[in-house]
Amino acid sequence: MLLTESTAFVPWNELNSVDKMQIDWQRAINDILASKLSCPRCGALVEQVMAGYMRTPEAAQWAPLCEGCTKRDNCDARKFVILCPSCAAETRLRGRPLNEQGFMLSLMEECRRSLDESLEYISDYWREDLDVDPDEMDKRLEDVEPDLFKEEDTWRRYVEEQYLKVHSWLRERHVAVPNPGWRSEYVEEVIVAGYTTLLGD
Numbered sequence: 001m002l003l004t005e006s007t008a009f010v011p012w013n014e015l016n017s018v019d020k021m022q023i024d025w026q027r028a029i030n031d032i033l034a035s036k037l038s039c040p041r042c043g044a045l046v047e048q049v050m051a052g053y054m055r056t057p058e059a060a061q062w063a064p065l066c067e068g069c070t071k072r073d074n075c076d077a078r079k080f081v082i083l084c085p086s087c088a089a090e091t092r093l094r095g096r097p098l099n100e101q102g103f104m105l106s107l108m109e110e111c112r113r114s115l116d117e118s119l120e121y122i123s124d125y126w127r128e129d130l131d132v133d134p135d136e137m138d139k140r141l142e143d144v145e146p147d148l149f150k151e152e153d154t155w156r157r158y159v160e161e162q163y164l165k166v167h168s169w170l171r172e173r174h175v176a177v178p179n180p181g182w183r184s185e186y187v188e189e190v191i192v193a194g195y196t197t198l199l200g201d
């Protein structure tokens with residue numbers, strides 16, 4: 001099997017030698033999985049990162065979940081961003097300091113928020129968003145706007161994959177998963193809405 005670019009191993013000295021490179025988030029997450037915390041803006045290895053929210057499209061490259069976001073080049077969503085303390089200061093990120101474990105727990109929280117939102121969108125909120133005719137109220141998003149559905153579905157799948165990575169990272173370290181009931185509630189809602197999920201049993 002060929003390694004894709006995102007899973008290929010890249011030595012750290014190589015990363016550090018590139019100024020302001022756009023770091024592949026899959027790789028950054030894989031590095032964290034290997035117990036390294038790195039700044040997605042400057043590549044520095046740090047003990048703590050600053051985590052917070054930013055809206056600027058530029059911040060998409062520092063947002064772990066935006067890698068799977070289709071609006072990546074022009075994403076004005078509120079994004080969960082992590083940066084090293086000096087990059088955080090330069091970019092005026094109002095963040096709180098997190099160590100590796102704190103980062104993984106925040107990322108899990110962020111995945112859950114995104115998944116809840118995404119499910120809410122495909123099962124209901126899209127009707128408001130697209131201002132559908134009252135007589136189309138019973139139709140499903142995949143029938144009315146298949147492309148939009150596919151985009152949203154791909155995004156949800158991506159976030160679920162990240163969720164599973166974070167989950168196994170916590171498991172391996174015997175860190176309690178906060179509010180474990182969230183998962184079964186989410187799975188139940190997805191199934192009832194008629195969709196599939198990677199988080200099921």
Ligand SMILES: [Zn+2]
Pocket residue numbers: 039040041042043044083084085086087088
């Ligand atoms: Zn940095």
Ligand SMILES: [Zn+2]
Pocket residue numbers: 060065066069070071072075077079
């Ligand atoms: Zn985005």
